[in-house]
Amino acid sequence: MSPPVDRVTPSANLPAAADVVVIGGGIAGVSTALALLRKGHSVVLCEKGRIAGEQSSRNWGWCRAMGRDSREIPLIQESLRIWKGLDRVVEADVGFRQCGxxxxxxxxxxxxxxxxxxxxxxxxxxxxxxxxxxxxxxxxxxxxxxxxxxxxxxTDGRAEPAIAAPAIARAVQALGGTVMTDCAVRTVETAAGRVSGVVTEKGPVACQAVVLAGGAWSRLFCGNLGLSLPQLKVLGSVLRTHRLDGAPETSAAGSDFAFRKRADGGYSVAHGGLSTAEITPDSFRLFGAFLPAFLKEWRSVRLHLGRQFVDEWRWKRRWNAEEATPFEAVRVLDPAPNHRLLDTALASLRKAHPAFAGAVEAQRWGGLIDVTPDAVPVISDVAAVPGFFLATGFSGHGFGIGPGAGRLMADLVAGDDPVVDPAPFRFSRFSDGSRVTVEAGF
Structure with missing residues (x-):
């Protein structure tokens, strides 16, 4: 079951052309679109389902520098700078608070x-x-x-996942950008060796650049273009409580619980030490690429073989612009949460802090997190397809880092000096012989 998410009214018409098409309406996609518009580029954002319908509304809501992979630290510092002023930019309260x-x-x-x-x-x-x-x-x-x-x-903080990306999407519209929902991009078109447009289920859009910010769907989309993106899925499980007075403002994580206060006065709660790795057909295709990460983090991962394996086995892996795609067949990934982990988390939190003894659960949900072999995102051009860019693989770190990732992606698309060094996030690191290293996960 999806958490409640602010609705974004889609733009009325799909333009015939734009400078850039952004695929995906999560935090990275809407942040990229907004940054590009502020640079003076025309933008069409296409979302196959609804804005923030998947992991961008289903995460913990943390905006943290603490414990980050060292390669992400400059980017999260830029993100936190943006978070602090985001209310003013989007003219809405996205819930950012420096709670610690x-x-x-x-x-x-x-x-x-x-x-x-x-x-x-x-x-x-x-x-x-x-x-x-x-x-x-x-x-x-x-x-x-x-x-x-x-x-x-x-100085670390929190924001509201169900509010932030929709608020940014509405700011995109206010600046003249187009936001289309229930509008899957089927494929990317090229001419003279570079991107020339996209074909959506609602028609074509000519453009000079395409940014894929497709979250857990990115590997499937890339595969249809002949690109191998090493990316798997991890199931995140979260519950929310009804309003709870007298509980901490500061967010925290222990070995078996994590929490943060919500804008509605309730709390989001998750397991602090364990996650669930969904076994899918890609788990076998990418076994070698992900083995070092699994060997390093196996104590914190629980493998799960369930419906997701069967669903992905049935998905088409190749299609043309005239064919309906898996993105149209499944508008929103809405997996069941790991109830055992959530039961443990809430019970442990109630024992750890008396303010939670009377916490009343309101809802629980699952979300599929896009992960890379080194748990560092890809924010990069793709040399094999000039004009095609990736912003994906955020590995559970994407909500807090999303605004900075959007700024960096916009810099790369525009050819401007990047706000931070993009080298750690290059797509080519998985194919150019670079050593892919995994830092200890916190």
């Missing part, structure tokens, strides 16, 4: 495990620090779990 985030440590070994990452924090002046158990309880009064301390970043 705690990573609770149950023993000294966990505390020491964060020391290497703190070197990155010091270099980038993030402000993260290790604090004692007593200091942790000052930040989060009432915490009853036995802990050794916590990794704490007071």
């Amino acid at each position: 985030i705690l990573y609770l440590c149950e023993n000294e070994a966990e505390m020491q495990g964060y020391e290497p990452w703190l070197e990155h924090a010091r270099r980038h002046q993030i402000g993260s620090r290790l604090i004692s158990a007593d200091e942790t309880r000052k930040v989060m009064p009432g915490l009853e779990r036995r802990i050794a301390g916590a990794l704490y970043t007071p």
